[in-house]
Amino acid sequence: MVKHAVEVNFDGLVGPTHNYAGLSWGNVASKSNVNAVSNPREAALQGLAKMKRLADRGYVQGILPPHERPHIPSLKALGFSGTDAQVLEQVATTSPSILAAASSASSMWTANAATVSPSADTTDHRVHFTPANLSAKFHRSIEHTVTGRSLKSIFADEGYFAHHPALPSVSHFGDEGAANHTRLCSHYGEPGVELFVYGQEAFNEQAPAPQKYPARQTLEASQAIARLHGLKDHNVVFAQQNPAAIDAGVFHNDVIAVGNGNTLFYHSMAFLNEEQVLADIHARLTGAELEAVRVSDADVPLEDAVASYLFNSQLLNTPDGMLLAVPGECREVASVSKYLDKLLDAGGPITAVEVFDVKQSMRNGGGPACLRLRVVLNDDELQAMHRGVLLTDALYERLTTWVETHYRSELTRGDLADPMLLDEVRKALDELTGILGLGSIYDFQM
Numbered sequence: 001m002v003k004h005a006v007e008v009n010f011d012g013l014v015g016p017t018h019n020y021a022g023l024s025w026g027n028v029a030s031k032s033n034v035n036a037v038s039n040p041r042e043a044a045l046q047g048l049a050k051m052k053r054l055a056d057r058g059y060v061q062g063i064l065p066p067h068e069r070p071h072i073p074s075l076k077a078l079g080f081s082g083t084d085a086q087v088l089e090q091v092a093t094t095s096p097s098i099l100a101a102a103s104s105a106s107s108m109w110t111a112n113a114a115t116v117s118p119s120a121d122t123t124d125h126r127v128h129f130t131p132a133n134l135s136a137k138f139h140r141s142i143e144h145t146v147t148g149r150s151l152k153s154i155f156a157d158e159g160y161f162a163h164h165p166a167l168p169s170v171s172h173f174g175d176e177g178a179a180n181h182t183r184l185c186s187h188y189g190e191p192g193v194e195l196f197v198y199g200q201e202a203f204n205e206q207a208p209a210p211q212k213y214p215a216r217q218t219l220e221a222s223q224a225i226a227r228l229h230g231l232k233d234h235n236v237v238f239a240q241q242n243p244a245a246i247d248a249g250v251f252h253n254d255v256i257a258v259g260n261g262n263t264l265f266y267h268s269m270a271f272l273n274e275e276q277v278l279a280d281i282h283a284r285l286t287g288a289e290l291e292a293v294r295v296s297d298a299d300v301p302l303e304d305a306v307a308s309y310l311f312n313s314q315l316l317n318t319p320d321g322m323l324l325a326v327p328g329e330c331r332e333v334a335s336v337s338k339y340l341d342k343l344l345d346a347g348g349p350i351t352a353v354e355v356f357d358v359k360q361s362m363r364n365g366g367g368p369a370c371l372r373l374r375v376v377l378n379d380d381e382l383q384a385m386h387r388g389v390l391l392t393d394a395l396y397e398r399l400t401t402w403v404e405t406h407y408r409s410e411l412t413r414g415d416l417a418d419p420m421l422l423d424e425v426r427k428a429l430d431e432l433t434g435i436l437g438l439g440s441i442y443d444f445q446m
C-alpha cells in the first residue's frame with residue numbers, strides 16, 4: 001500500500017566561523033572571493049529567513065546543526081599539540097591554510113551531508129542514510145563523523161531508519177552526497193527513480209574525465225551507495241556528468257540540474273549522454289511521464305548558469321504546479337532573468353519563481369539547493385523522527401536570538417586563530433544542542 005509522504009528540507013544552519021578561504025579549487029565563487037571579509041551573523045540570518053519563508057508556505061522545514069570549528073581534533077591528528085590556544089597559535093604560524101580548512105563552516109551545505117533513500121525505494125522499507133565522505137577537499141572530509149552523529153540523533157528509531165558509515169575516504173570512492181543525487185517520482189510515497197550523477201569512473205582510466213578541475217564523485221561511489229541502500233536496479237540510473245561542465249566550474253551536478261516529482265530541470269550541457277539519461281529515466285519512472293525542462297546554451301550560456309546558480313534552485317510542489325526558489329543572483333544575470341520570464345510564460349510544470357537572498361553562502365558557491373538536504377518521509381516516519389529540529393515560529397525566534405547573541409558580524413582569516421572565537425563557538429553550539437534537543441554530538445561535548 002502506498003503511504004502518504006512529504007519531502008522535508010533540512011537546511012544547514014550556518015556556523016559562527018563562516019568565512020571566505022578559497023578552499024575549493026574548481027568552485028569559481030570560492031576562488032574568486034578568497035580573503036573577502038565575511039559576515040557570519042548575516043549568513044546565518046539569511047539561511048534562517050529562507051527556512052522561515054518556506055515553512056510559512058506550509059513546507060516541512062528541518063535544521064541540521066553547524067559543526068565545531070576550528071576543529072581541534074583534526075589539527076591534533078596532524079601533529080599540532082598542547083592546549084587549544086597553543087594548537088591554534090602553532091597552526092596559524094606555520095600552516096595558516098590548514099587552520100582555514102579546519103575552520104570552514106562548510107557543513108552549512110547539507111546537500112553534501114549525505115545521500116538519502118526514502119523507504120519506498122529500499123528493500124527493507126527503511127529510510128537509508130549515508131553521510132558523504134567529501135574526500136575531494138580536506139576541509140569537507142572532516143564533516144562526515146559529526147554529520148553521521150546528527151543524523152543518528154534525529155533519525156534514531158532503527159525500525160524506520162538505517163544509517164551507514166561514509167564510504168572509504170579515498171578518491172576512488174569520492175562521494176558528495178545528495179548534490180549528485182536526484183529522485184524522480186509520481187508521488188513522494190511511490191517508488192521513485194534515483195538518479196546518481198558522477199563525474200568520473202575511478203577504475204577505468206580510458207573513460208572520459210574532466211581535464212582542468214577535479215571530478216569529486218565517482219561512479220563506483222554512487223554504485224556503492226545504491227547497493228548499501230538496497231535499491232533495485234530498475235529504480236536506479238547512473239549518469240555521467242559532462243566533463244566540459246565540470247571544467248567550466250560545475251563541481252556538483254546540482255549546479256546544473258535539479259529534479260522534483262516527475263520534473264527534471266537541467267541545462268543542455270549537464271550530461272555526457274543526455275538522450276540516454278532521459279530514456280533511462282523515462283523507462284523506469286512509473287505512474288507519471290517525465291517532464292524534461294531543458295535549458296539550451298543559447299538561452300542561458302553555461303557560464304551564466306554558473307554565475308547565477310539558476311539550477312541550484314529549490315524545485316518545490318505547490319497546489320498548482322511547481323515553485324522554483326532561485327538565488328537573487330538569477331535576477332542580476334540578464335540571460336537568466338530573461339529566461340525565467342520566458343519559463344513562466346511557457347505553461348510548463350514550473351509555474352512560479354521566487355527570489356531568495358543567500359548571498360553570503362553564494363559567495364562560497366552555495367545556493368538555495370546546496371543549503372538543504374531533502375528527506376522524504378511518510379507520516380509514520382515523520383512522527384518517529386526527533387521533531388525538535390523542525391522549524392516552528394517559536395524555534396525560528398529562538399534561533400534568531402541565538403544567532404544575534406553569539407555570532408560576529410565580521411570575520412577575516414586572521415580571526416580564525418583567536419582562541420576567543422573557539423570559546424564563542426563552543427558556547428554557542430552547546431546552547432544549540434540544548435535548544436534543538438540533540439544530546440551530545442560534538443567532540444568538545446564528549
Ligand SMILES: NCCC[C@H](NC(=O)CCC(=O)O)C(=O)O
Pocket residue numbers: 019020021022023024027030031104106109111112140179251252364365366367370
Ligand atoms: N554545494 C556547495 C558546496 C560549496 C563548497 N564551498 C566551499 O567549501 C568553499 C569554502 C571556502 O572557500 O572558504 C564546496 O566547494 O564544497
